[in-house]
Amino acid sequence: MERNINLFFSLVFALSTTLNTYAQVSKVEVTTNALGNFELQRNGKPYYIKGAGAKDHFDLLVRSGANSIRVWSTNNKAFLDSAYHYGLTVTLGLHVRPERSGMDYNDEYAVKGQIEYLKNEVLKYKDHPALLVWGIGNEVDLKYSNFKVWETIEIIAKFIKEVDPNHPTMTVIAGVDPSKAFHIKKHCPSIDILGLNVMVQSKMQG
Amino acid sequence: MKLKLQIALGFLIFCILSCDSMREVSIYEPSKSISAFEKFPYKILFTSSEENGLWGVKNNTCKQVSFETTNNYIGKDHIHIKWNSSLCNYIGLGLKWGNYKGKNLTPLIESTAIELHLRIDSGSISNVPMFFILVDYGGNQCRTKINYLDLEGGKIDTQWRRVRIPLKSFNYEKRGVNMSNIKELRLEFQRKGDLHIDNIIIVPNEHNYKKFKDSSTKVFNSHPIQFGVGKEYWWGINSKYSKSLQFGSSFDNESVIVDLEKSNEATWNTFGFSPYQWMRVDLSSIYSTSAIKFKLKAIEIPKLQAVLFSYTGKNRRLHKILNENHFIDKGNGNYEAYLPLKSLMGHSEFRWDALKEIRFKILKGSQFEIGDFQLIEFRGNPEKPNKWKGI
Numbered sequence: 001m002e003r004n005i006n007l008f009f010s011l012v013f014a015l016s017t018t019l020n021t022y023a024q025v026s027k028v029e030v031t032t033n034a035l036g037n038f039e040l041q042r043n044g045k046p047y048y049i050k051g052a053g054a055k056d057h058f059d060l061l062v063r064s065g066a067n068s069i070r071v072w073s074t075n076n077k078a079f080l081d082s083a084y085h086y087g088l089t090v091t092l093g094l095h096v097r098p099e100r101s102g103m104d105y106n107d108e109y110a111v112k113g114q115i116e117y118l119k120n121e122v123l124k125y126k127d128h129p130a131l132l133v134w135g136i137g138n139e140v141d142l143k144y145s146n147f148k149v150w151e152t153i154e155i156i157a158k159f160i161k162e163v164d165p166n167h168p169t170m171t172v173i174a175g176v177d178p179s180k181a182f183h184i185k186k187h188c189p190s191i192d193i194l195g196l197n198v199m200v201q202s203k204m205q206g
Numbered sequence: 207m208k209l210k211l212q213i214a215l216g217f218l219i220f221c222i223l224s225c226d227s228m229r230e231v232s233i234y235e236p237s238k239s240i241s242a243f244e245k246f247p248y249k250i251l252f253t254s255s256e257e258n259g260l261w262g263v264k265n266n267t268c269k270q271v272s273f274e275t276t277n278n279y280i281g282k283d284h285i286h287i288k289w290n291s292s293l294c295n296y297i298g299l300g301l302k303w304g305n306y307k308g309k310n311l312t313p314l315i316e317s318t319a320i321e322l323h324l325r326i327d328s329g330s331i332s333n334v335p336m337f338f339i340l341v342d343y344g345g346n347q348c349r350t351k352i353n354y355l356d357l358e359g360g361k362i363d364t365q366w367r368r369v370r371i372p373l374k375s376f377n378y379e380k381r382g383v384n385m386s387n388i389k390e391l392r393l394e395f396q397r398k399g400d401l402h403i404d405n406i407i408i409v410p411n412e413h414n415y416k417k418f419k420d421s422s423t424k425v426f427n428s429h430p431i432q433f434g435v436g437k438e439y440w441w442g443i444n445s446k447y448s449k450s451l452q453f454g455s456s457f458d459n460e461s462v463i464v465d466l467e468k469s470n471e472a473t474w475n476t477f478g479f480s481p482y483q484w485m486r487v488d489l490s491s492i493y494s495t496s497a498i499k500f501k502l503k504a505i506e507i508p509k510l511q512a513v514l515f516s517y518t519g520k521n522r523r524l525h526k527i528l529n530e531n532h533f534i535d536k537g538n539g540n541y542e543a544y545l546p547l548k549s550l551m552g553h554s555e556f557r558w559d560a561l562k563e564i565r566f567k568i569l570k571g572s573q574f575e576i577g578d579f580q581l582i583e584f585r586g587n588p589e590k591p592n593k594w595k596g597i
Binding site: 075102104106107108109110112113114116117120121143145146147148177178179181182183 | 332333349355360372374377415416417420438439441480485518560
């Protein structure tokens with residue numbers, strides 16, 4: 001009898017822990033609102049990102065009114081944990097090697113190795129409660145010549161759609177032109193959001 | 207005596223006939239062939255510090271290298287390196303590998319790998335900022351890094367994990383490295399880390415991955431070429447946002463009806479298209495004898511600016527405002543326009559092997575149709591194309 005009670009409490013504890021874990025994972029989606037415009041929603045409510053690319057000073061960010069950060073790779077889980085601690089959401093970068101770093105998208109070995117590595121990273125972090133959006137690649141289009149990189153972006157985005165229904169996929173490019181728009185639209189149907197890095201040149205006044 | 211002579215003659219004939227049917231056998235022939243791997247004498251790069259030389263082991267502010275004698279994978283010790291590149295430009299170790307003898311790796315490229323074992327003191331990582339560099343006796347270097355596919359268990363943790371670096375994965379072709387005369391292997395470290403390394407050896411390895419050919423470039427070597435076939439390769443024409451530009455149908459191929467008066471909003475007056483499916487278009491062998499030709503239906507010739515873009519290069523944009531010398535009146539409001547590529551200022555610096563887009567901006571003129579863009583052969587005066595008798 002005592003053993004059964006223990007088992008019961010163990011089961012209840014395990015169940016509550018599991019539910020608690022899943023309750024922490026936010027459901028984030030790109031939807032179309034009443035005005036016909038795209039809208040990012042988090043747990044069914046519109047979510048407007050007020051954020052920064054950041055690795056520290058999260059307390060300062062929160063005090064300044066931020067609700068979200070962007071990081072460029074998965075090589076430090078502490079960023080996610082710390083962001084969650086401060087109530088910040090995270091656009092988590094999956095570092096897709098750009099051609100300019102020496103990556104050869106005609107090299108099957110290098111391409112498959114990168115994809116398998118990033119799939120593993122997706123599985124590691126998909127249920128993190130701070131996760132908002134997947135950022136698949138950053139400026140892979142900058143000084144590139146091989147359009148096969150978009151196939152890699154799509155394979156990863158498609159994999160995310162299969163294993164993580166809770167977070168949208170985004171790729172971020174270094175400015176837009178018709179060629180890039182065409183290639184992304186054609187080759188990356190599993191990408192939900194197109195991010196643009198826009199550099200503003202400011203004149204410093206001394 | 208006669209009998210002896212007969213016997214000797216008979217023996218001689220037997221010998222001659224026998225030699226003809228005998229198989230030649232070398233007394234030095236081995237029982238089986240020796241593979242390139244087996245023949246290679248420098249299979250061990252590191253198993254212990256006593257036996258295999260290294261350079262770059264002196265400690266500094268960015269790296270600490272020690273030879274630890276406990277928990278080795280093999281031999282009496284192993285390499286333990288801690289590094290932080292924030293204060294240094296370069297952090298590396300070099301393996302003298304057969305005391306710097308020139309090594310011929312060419313016969314091994316397809317079938318062997320560098321194998322090593324790695325572990326860390328705590329936790330688990332799948333990616334370590336560590337690079338492998340082969341250096342030839344000309345000073346040329348090629349590199350590669352750990353591939354997830356050849357990392358045992360997909361991670362580095364507290365157990366010794368096997369890593370393989372196929373020789374084929376080095377970018378030796380791109381870097382012009384002489385793989386038949388390799389001096390050394392270097393290990394380069396970036397960012398920050400703490401790693402135990404042991405048993406760096408050459409092993410047989412199957413590497414069945416392909417290197418594909420470039421498929422992002424379309425090469426054209428002859429005229430004529432029809433440009434912009436397929437509406438999906440055009441931009442700037444979308445009636446949802448502007449009615450000033452719409453696709454037309456007066457010509458054999460894609461055309462645009464321009465009606466700037468129709469538009470109520472700030473007039474949209476620009477459109478563009480890819481010469482060929484938004485690929486890199488290579489016209490380098492024919493550009494100097496080429497002109498863009500297109501058709502026009504108009505009451506009056508509009509003022510047009512043509513802009514060409516390349517995917518790469520120092521000067522990625524060429525432009526030209528067309529004038530009356532570019533047009534030939536074909537009667538009934540029909541015109542043909544010719545834009546020689548050599549008439550574009552800066553054409554010699556433009557990357558004609560990576561043409562991206564042809565774009566038109568309507569500077570003046572309100573209603574006309576423009577289309578059927580082609581690249582044709584042109585050998586006239588680039589500034590007066592309509593005078594060329596070859597048209």
